[in-house]
Amino acid sequence: MNTWLMKSEPDVFSIDDLKRAKTTGWEGVRNYQARNFMRDEMKPGDLVLFYHSNAEPSGVAGVAKVAGPPIPDPTQFDKKSEYYDASSKPVAPTWLMVTVSFVEAFDAVVPLATLKAEKALAGMALLQKGQRLSVQPVSRAHFAKVLSLAKANTKV
DNA sequence: GCCAACGTTGGC
DNA sequence: GCCAACGTTGGC
Numbered sequence: 001m002n003t004w005l006m007k008s009e010p011d012v013f014s015i016d017d018l019k020r021a022k023t024t025g026w027e028g029v030r031n032y033q034a035r036n037f038m039r040d041e042m043k044p045g046d047l048v049l050f051y052h053s054n055a056e057p058s059g060v061a062g063v064a065k066v067a068g069p070p071i072p073d074p075t076q077f078d079k080k081s082e083y084y085d086a087s088s089k090p091v092a093p094t095w096l097m098v099t100v101s102f103v104e105a106f107d108a109v110v111p112l113a114t115l116k117a118e119k120a121l122a123g124m125a126l127l128q129k130g131q132r133l134s135v136q137p138v139s140r141a142h143f144a145k146v147l148s149l150a151k152a153n154t155k156v
Numbered sequence: 157g158c159c160a161a162c163g164t165t166g167g168c
Numbered sequence: 169g170c171c172a173a174c175g176t177t178g179g180c
Contacts, residue, residue, distance in 0.1 A: 054178055130161045132177045
């Protein structure tokens with residue numbers, strides 16, 4: 001099993017939205033590196049840190065898991081979608097996505113500042129300057145550390 | 157709202 | 169193939 005981090009703007013789709021939906025297709029990724037991770041490396045059962053970007057505060061909000069194999073992102077063929085891609089043909093879809101399902105929502109978001117302050121997380125891709133990748137691998141050790149920070153953060 | 161960092165596009 | 173211009177991401 002591999003572990004991952006996926007970013008979403010909570011104004012668009014938050015961990016609570018995933019809790020309600022239970023499962024969702026990870027639509028709208030239009031970055032080749034992120035797509036390649038979903039297409040080639042994510043496997044059902046892999047665990048995912050659900051990250052809120054452009055949020056107050058930004059940070060890890062919960063955990064999801066990969067629910068199914070990569071499938072074509074339907075929004076690329078939907079002319080009404082902001083993610084419509086006229087250059088992508090149904091016989092050879094450019095954009096694949098995985099589906100993810102809800103695992104847990106933390107009692108409180110683990111803020112980016114907390115992650116940055118944690119020496120054990122120094123190597124995390126998320127924390128590298130200028131990185132904007134919305135789907136990225138996370139080491140098992142980093143994943144476990146973020147979970148422990150979330151538990152330490154639990155309101156009693 | 158600002159702006160640094162990055163990815164993509166398109167002229168040449 | 170180079171690279172300037174542009175659009176986007178995302179923290180602050």
